[in-house]
Amino acid sequence: MQHAFLDRYSDLDSPLHRLDPRVKLVVFTAILLMMVSVPRDEPLTLLLCYPGLAILLALSRVPVSYILRRCLLVTPFVLMAAGVMMLTGETNGRAVAGTGADLRSLAALSIVLKAFAAVIVLSLLTSTERFHRLLEGMRALGLPPLLGVLSAYMYRYAFILSEEVMRTSRARLSRTPGPLRTGRIRTYGNQAAMIFIRSWERSQTVYNAMCSRGFTGEFPPTSDLRSSDLRSSDLRSRRGDLRSSDLVFALIVPATFLAVRLWG
Amino acid sequence: MNTPAVSIRDLSFAYTGQEQVLDHVDLEIQPGERFGIIGPSGAGKSTLLLHLNGILRGRTGKVEIGGIPVGEESLPEIRRRVGLVFQNPDDQLFNPTVEEDVAFGPLNMGLSSEETVGRVEKALGAMNLEGFEKLSSHHLSLGERKRVALATVLAMRPDIVAFDEPFSNLNPAMVEQVIGIVSGLKATVIIVSQSIIPVLAVCDRIAVLNEGRIAAVGPVDVIASTG
Ligand SMILES: Nc1ncnc2c1ncn2[C@@H]1O[C@H](COP(=O)(O)OP(=O)(O)O)[C@@H](O)[C@H]1O
Ligand SMILES: [Mg+2]
Numbered sequence: 001m002q003h004a005f006l007d008r009y010s011d012l013d014s015p016l017h018r019l020d021p022r023v024k025l026v027v028f029t030a031i032l033l034m035m036v037s038v039p040r041d042e043p044l045t046l047l048l049c050y051p052g053l054a055i056l057l058a059l060s061r062v063p064v065s066y067i068l069r070r071c072l073l074v075t076p077f078v079l080m081a082a083g084v085m086m087l088t089g090e091t092n093g094r095a096v097a098g099t100g101a102d103l104r105s106l107a108a109l110s111i112v113l114k115a116f117a118a119v120i121v122l123s124l125l126t127s128t129e130r131f132h133r134l135l136e137g138m139r140a141l142g143l144p145p146l147l148g149v150l151s152a153y154m155y156r157y158a159f160i161l162s163e164e165v166m167r168t169s170r171a172r173l174s175r176t177p178g179p180l181r182t183g184r185i186r187t188y189g190n191q192a193a194m195i196f197i198r199s200w201e202r203s204q205t206v207y208n209a210m211c212s213r214g215f216t217g218e219f220p221p222t223s224d225l226r227s228s229d230l231r232s233s234d235l236r237s238r239r240g241d242l243r244s245s246d247l248v249f250a251l252i253v254p255a256t257f258l259a260v261r262l263w264g
Numbered sequence: 265m266n267t268p269a270v271s272i273r274d275l276s277f278a279y280t281g282q283e284q285v286l287d288h289v290d291l292e293i294q295p296g297e298r299f300g301i302i303g304p305s306g307a308g309k310s311t312l313l314l315h316l317n318g319i320l321r322g323r324t325g326k327v328e329i330g331g332i333p334v335g336e337e338s339l340p341e342i343r344r345r346v347g348l349v350f351q352n353p354d355d356q357l358f359n360p361t362v363e364e365d366v367a368f369g370p371l372n373m374g375l376s377s378e379e380t381v382g383r384v385e386k387a388l389g390a391m392n393l394e395g396f397e398k399l400s401s402h403h404l405s406l407g408e409r410k411r412v413a414l415a416t417v418l419a420m421r422p423d424i425v426a427f428d429e430p431f432s433n434l435n436p437a438m439v440e441q442v443i444g445i446v447s448g449l450k451a452t453v454i455i456v457s458q459s460i461i462p463v464l465a466v467c468d469r470i471a472v473l474n475e476g477r478i479a480a481v482g483p484v485d486v487i488a489s490t491g
Contacts, residue, residue, distance in 0.1 A: 130400065131360060131400065132360035132361050132398075132400050135360050202355065205350065205352075205355045206355050206356075206358060208314065208319050208350075208355075209348070209350050209355050209356045210358070210368075211319055211343070212317055212319060212343060212346075212347070212348040212350075213343070213347075213368055213369035213372055213416065213417070213420065214340060214343045214344065214369055214372030214373055214420070215368075215372055216340075216372070
């Protein structure tokens with residue numbers, strides 16, 4: 001079965017792929033924090049950050065279509081959140097000079113822009129580095145091991161879910177040749193239900209498999225394993241060994257986003 | 265008299281709100297035996313396997329592993345003794361790297377990292393997976409993932425290795441490979457399978473499970489000749 005790897009473009013070669021995973025973790029997290037912290041009545045500032053994201057995407061050589069598909073996946077949820085904001089968000093009745101937009105629409109637009117930025121940033125991060133290297137990076141940065149383990153499990157469950165999506169999509173396509181029309185909405189509904197049930201069953205099996213190997217609810221201290229001489233991860237032993245390209249990236253990119261954030 | 269490796273007496277089980285899946289099952293498996301359990305889909309084979317290490321426990325009946333009754337207090341010891349190899353290796357591999365997956369069981373057993381590292385090395389070696397330590401298993405082929413999944417179980421040095429459908433979805437060459445691997449194991453081996461022919465090739469004795477009941481038990485040649 002062909003997996004829909006989260007890190008399926010992580011073997012490409014690009015300036016971003018060649019950076020140290022620690023640098024990528026720090027820089028992408030910084031971008032995310034800066035964008036998420038933009039006040040919600042300033043969607044224009046967020047919009048100004050998008051060219052920056054586009055440049056990073058171009059540098060990464062990850063296909064634009066792949067990122068767009070990831071964005072499409074979250075679109076229903078994003079639109080729902082924006083809709084809720086439009087209906088229930090606070091109104092000061094304040095019109096923004098020249099645009100005539102009220103606070104609600106600005107906040108709704110901000111939510112949409114922030115959500116897509118988050119998807120783009122996280123997709124870029126996972127598409128430019130193998131997942132286990134990112135985990136090693138997190139450990140080398142001194143983040144608590146539990147955070148790494150939890151990310152690994154989330155990653156694992158994301159796989160289960162995407163596999164189920166592919167399986168049921170194939171089953172549906174094999175039964176409904178030709179393009180899907182709105183009349184087939186029910187098929188989609190059934191597919192969603194199937195995916196939910198199957199994923200639930202599979203996570204149950206994964207859990208059984210974990211218990212079979214003595215799991216009692218506490219993650220074993222894999223960090224101990226790592227720190228022993230035999231297996232010190234290559235990142236740990238190269239601590240501080242960043243190349244100049246890493247440093248340039250770590251300085252310039254966040255600085256650019258910070259500038260947009262402050263003065264955009 | 266020898267203590268049997270597995271002794272199941274009058275075991276019945278039903279999932280909540282459903283009808284009986286296991287119906288008064290009696291079974292005894294001797295140490296070192298290669299024992300097959302065959303039967304159609306839905307017969308209760310996987311359910312029976314999950315009783316061997318206490319993942320499921322029947323309301324009536326008794327399961328003993330090497331003379332130890334499966335119960336709340338004995339679970340850690342039982343899970344050390346019985347290794348389950350699940351049908352789909354992807355259900356068994358969830359760590360970022362192969363070595364962490366193989367280390368998961370030994371670490372849960374409370375072994376030191378030195379000892380764990382040694383066991384990881386041995387288990388991977390036994391499965392011809394030297395050099396796979398740092399790879400992530402979801403980048404491997406199905407055959408390789410199956411071997412990693414078995415390595416995660418072997419690293420716990422179980423007395424009993426129980427396989428759920430080890431031959432499903434495999435091409436003939438891979439079936440051969442799995443037969444070879446299973447025949448090489450020193451532990452007591454239990455194989456649950458819908459495919460009868462590879463089971464005949466590996467096992468000494470076979471039980472036929474149908475609708476939750478043991479329909480027949482006997483040496484391979486006897487079961488094969490009675491169909
Ligand atoms: N987790 C579960 N919850 C409820 N019913 C189950 C569950 N697992 C299996 N069953 C039911 O129990 C019966 C036996 O299943 P199973 O042990 O998987 O059979 P086999 O492995 O022989 O194909 C089937 O009817 C199946 O639908
Ligand atoms: Mg089964």
